[in-house]
Amino acid sequence: MSGTLIIGGGQAALSAAAELRKHRYDRPITMLTDEAVAPYQRPPLSKAYLSGELSRDRLWLKPAAWYQNAGINLRTAVHITALDRGACDVIAHTGERIGYDTLILAMGGQARRLPVPGTNLDRVHVLRTLAETETLSAAFHEARSIIIIGAGYIGLEVAASARKRGMAVTVLEAAARPMARTASALVGGWFGAIHRGYGVDLRVNTPVKAIVGDEKATGVELDDGEMIEADLVLVAAGLSVNDGLAATAGLACEDGIVVDHQARTEDGNIYAIGDVARFHSRLYDRSLRLESVQNAVDQARVAARAICGQAVDYDPVPWFWSDQYEMKLQITGLIEGADERVRRGDPEEGRFALFHLRDGVMIACEAINSVPEYRAAQHMIATGARPAPDRLRNPGVAMKTFLP
Amino acid sequence: MAKITFIEYDGAEHSVDIQDGLTVMEGAIRNMVPGIDADCGGACACATCHVYVDPAWSGKIGERSSMEESMLDFASDVQDASRLSCQIKVTAEMDGLVVRLPKEQG
Known part of the structure; x- marks a missing residue:
């Protein structure tokens, strides 16, 4: 049995x-x-x-x-x-x-290790499990500065948490923008600007050559030879399955x-x-x-x-969220493959949504502090809806009117 | 601490004591009340902790936030009494509160 x-x-x-x-x-x-x-x-x-x-x-x-x-x-x-x-x-x-x-x-999976020297030094952290988080959290209490390698969700969320604790934060991203793997250029760039506004030293197009230090990490060396010092290093480079x-x-x-x-x-x-x-x-x-x-x-x-012998097929409308400072990012669907993007709301006001369509069909939505847009898009993606872009763009048209 | 009674869609009742500061959703999970899945853990992202609360209680449990309102706007079986239980923080004033669960979470 x-x-x-x-x-x-x-x-x-x-x-x-x-x-x-x-x-x-x-x-x-x-x-x-x-x-x-x-x-x-x-x-x-x-x-x-x-x-x-x-x-x-x-x-x-x-x-x-x-x-x-x-x-x-x-x-x-x-x-x-x-x-x-x-x-x-x-x-x-x-x-x-x-x-x-x-x-x-x-x-x-487990937190991906970087293929650079120095990742085994003391004070180099990753964050995937509770145990790893507790080790990092304990180190936070004594640290005044942190370098975060990777500007994905985990890296940026930790950056926000570290700024809330008053730490000096440097975020190093090898790609051309934050959240490059999952978010659009508009949304990734917008979050980058928010982090800079909160005092994060966020650098894109910035690959790391090595984590440096004897026994304990004391900083990071960049590809161009520049050295950056910090009390802690967090590697937030995604998941290894x-x-x-x-x-x-x-x-x-x-x-x-x-x-x-x-x-x-x-x-x-x-x-x-x-x-x-x-x-x-x-x-x-x-x-x-x-x-x-x-x-x-x-x-x-x-x-x-x-x-249990009650088979149903799995074909989800994916959804994700991320909380950074007072910003709630909610994404539904997958943005890859879109041929048209429609913005609703004003990024300057800290509240907007970006809809992604392919051949006129809603395939994804990135919503920042915009729950109705996010929720309506979930329904539209599931039903293959073809909303009129002019109406989507108009904040005067209630999102509920896009549902049958 | 407040005694809160959950009534499942099929009528089964669960009366549980929930400490101040937890949400009604967390109290349900800790006391193994069926029907509150709370997939997102209280991030106001999934609407799987939907409950009905008699509007007479709104003075003690507070009004819906605009985020909660928007989540509920697009949920199933929504009524005037609908709330997301992850958005209600328990206080001693809520002793005796009764929440009912919708059909979809049965």
């Missing part, structure tokens, strides 16, 4: 367990996480938790009693080193074999474990969900691997339903 085994302790793993029970799955469920703690919310780590506004006890996704009540055997600090598909076992770092009837891979276990076991991986519309791998007993999974989007007609709460939760629901 092995039941379902879930590898991972993030929001996807937890949601899969919860959804299985919600759909009356009555076999054993075991969750194995390599972290020392129960599943927690990751989004606040770089925001309210790091800035000290949210206490640790408010991070847990479920109270301790829930696991017992729901019959979930949660095992922490278990490192899985191999997957034996023939025997339907996974093998832990201790050599222990743990069997499964159904396996859900939800190992997510944990698909090695699956790849070694012979499952198809292409920067992520390849799954079908029910989150199933090519092995019918093995599912993969969340940050670690790569799936085909019918909506965007391409292969996607999404790193978001929405994807973690919704793909977990799809996998749980498939396991």
